Amino acid sequence: MTTPIEQKIRDKKRTARQIADMVRPGDWINHGTVGGDSTVCTEAVAQRLGPGPGDLSDIEFWLAGNFYPHPELQQIDPGQRFHCVHEHFFFPWNRKAREENGATSWTPWGWAGGVWAHHYRFAHGDRQKRGIDWWFNAATAPDNHGYFNMSYGTNSSQIFKQTAKKIVFEVRADYPWAEGGRFNTINIDDIDYWVEVDCERYKWPQMNEKAIAPDAVEQEIARHIMTVMRDRDVVQLGIGSLPSACVAAMADAGFKDLGIHTEMLNYGLIKMIESGQVTNAYKSLDCGKSVWTFAFPVDVMWYYETIHRNQALAVYDIDYTNNLDVLRRIDNLIAINNTVAVDLLGQMACSFYDRRPISGTGGFFQFIIFAAQARGGRSVAAMTSRSKHNTPRIVPFLPSGTVVDVPAQLAQYVCTEYGIVNLRGLNGYERAAALISIAHPDDREWLTREARENGLLPPQFPVDFLPAEGGTRRYPSYEDRRRYKMPMGGALWGYDWDPIQSGK
Numbered sequence: 001m002t003t004p005i006e007q008k009i010r011d012k013k014r015t016a017r018q019i020a021d022m023v024r025p026g027d028w029i030n031h032g033t034v035g036g037d038s039t040v041c042t043e044a045v046a047q048r049l050g051p052g053p054g055d056l057s058d059i060e061f062w063l064a065g066n067f068y069p070h071p072e073l074q075q076i077d078p079g080q081r082f083h084c085v086h087e088h089f090f091f092p093w094n095r096k097a098r099e100e101n102g103a104t105s106w107t108p109w110g111w112a113g114g115v116w117a118h119h120y121r122f123a124h125g126d127r128q129k130r131g132i133d134w135w136f137n138a139a140t141a142p143d144n145h146g147y148f149n150m151s152y153g154t155n156s157s158q159i160f161k162q163t164a165k166k167i168v169f170e171v172r173a174d175y176p177w178a179e180g181g182r183f184n185t186i187n188i189d190d191i192d193y194w195v196e197v198d199c200e201r202y203k204w205p206q207m208n209e210k211a212i213a214p215d216a217v218e219q220e221i222a223r224h225i226m227t228v229m230r231d232r233d234v235v236q237l238g239i240g241s242l243p244s245a246c247v248a249a250m251a252d253a254g255f256k257d258l259g260i261h262t263e264m265l266n267y268g269l270i271k272m273i274e275s276g277q278v279t280n281a282y283k284s285l286d287c288g289k290s291v292w293t294f295a296f297p298v299d300v301m302w303y304y305e306t307i308h309r310n311q312a313l314a315v316y317d318i319d320y321t322n323n324l325d326v327l328r329r330i331d332n333l334i335a336i337n338n339t340v341a342v343d344l345l346g347q348m349a350c351s352f353y354d355r356r357p358i359s360g361t362g363g364f365f366q367f368i369i370f371a372a373q374a375r376g377g378r379s380v381a382a383m384t385s386r387s388k389h390n391t392p393r394i395v396p397f398l399p400s401g402t403v404v405d406v407p408a409q410l411a412q413y414v415c416t417e418y419g420i421v422n423l424r425g426l427n428g429y430e431r432a433a434a435l436i437s438i439a440h441p442d443d444r445e446w447l448t449r450e451a452r453e454n455g456l457l458p459p460q461f462p463v464d465f466l467p468a469e470g471g472t473r474r475y476p477s478y479e480d481r482r483r484y485k486m487p488m489g490g491a492l493w494g495y496d497w498d499p500i501q502s503g504k
Helices: 002-009 015-021 040-046 072-076 091-103 112-117 155-160 216-226 242-253 267-275 302-306 364-373 428-437 441-453
Strands: 028-030 059-062 084-087 132-140 147-149 164-171 186-187 193-196 234-236 288-292 314-316 331-336 341-343 380-381 413-416 417-421
Touching: 015 164, 015 193, 015 314, 015 341, 028 242, 040 072, 040 132, 040 164, 091 112, 091 417, 112 314, 147 234, 155 164, 216 242, 216 288, 216 413, 216 417, 234 267, 242 331, 267 288, 417 428, 428 441
Parallel strands: 028 059, 028 132, 059 084, 132 164, 164 193, 234 331, 288 314, 331 380, 380 413
Antiparallel strands: 147 186, 413 417
């Protein structure tokens, strides 16, 4: 006997072509959360792009870090005459499209508050007044109660649900049921249609993360970062090759009882869980759980087997994992993220540099700033001293046409293969001296000269302004401040009078 829920599920099933036939010229389409990328519906819409009377034109795609490359859009409409792409986070194919055709708009964003700040214009209690016409998103098959699990793409799903007039889920059999957390499911009553995906035909881009071997420079950066890590730290790792080096360095250092609170769940973090190095036993929030919000299933079966119904993992929406107040309540949180460049003022850029989109801010802003606000918290912006083009990453001033992702006054640790420095509390002379000390040796003379000419180092005053933790310039060691929590809101300084804020 068919239950009412089963009947409702059957009634809402469509094909991708049927969905594309309902799209109208001028429609705005959001085709997926990070890790929840649309495949079949976007391809079907792309096949209708063109100048004819029955074709689609003036279609706008609003994206938020889509990893699936959608080659059909480039093949059918490479110059973007009939469609336009607004992307928050550039991957290589986005950069290639922009550089070759001058197309694809780069959109500034930051997760948590930033997603809402960007998408609030589309949200409305009345569906027909919402700004996005279609939201396509991957999900698991519904359970017996009619709930789809958002799986790898949980992050922004609850935000996008409130911004679209029509919602279509692309059901994938290779998506695991990710345990919450919160806001990891959406009911059949909240969507309009769903389509079935041929997972063999529409595979995620695959790569062997296990085979990624960090180079010698990345290993050296990781070793420097380990000097500010301790047992029972709660770890957040960003995107890039550096996480692999950090995972190996953590294993070599023998840290115990680590915790995880991160955006991206990747092979390195899961390897730490499987090794027993991560227990989450001493987390001040979500004790016993590794918290995450998205994943890229670049090894489909391995990710499925690791995440499916795994009670040790808890997937949350982005408004929890990247929430500013949540982060500052996680004791001993250490956030480790890549950056593109830092200038001698301490300004950081990771998304749009020298008039060119690199990637996106993502959670860089939140984790860099608010991990450092937690009791015992630290944030590390890591980079090689020079780029792959052999240009300096530590520069006197960020060049024109650069987005400042973290302002100077909120920067904390900066790390290269030549060392790690803490910028918090440093004056202008000290900042310049500290950053020059970890720049490439061949760049230091130039940086020093530029700093003196621009007033970032004193022209004549003979004092060495290079601070050292627990040493010169009256700078405290990390251990000396490990239990200290930054006062927030209306709190006074109160190092002695407030045992909560001071950690005494």
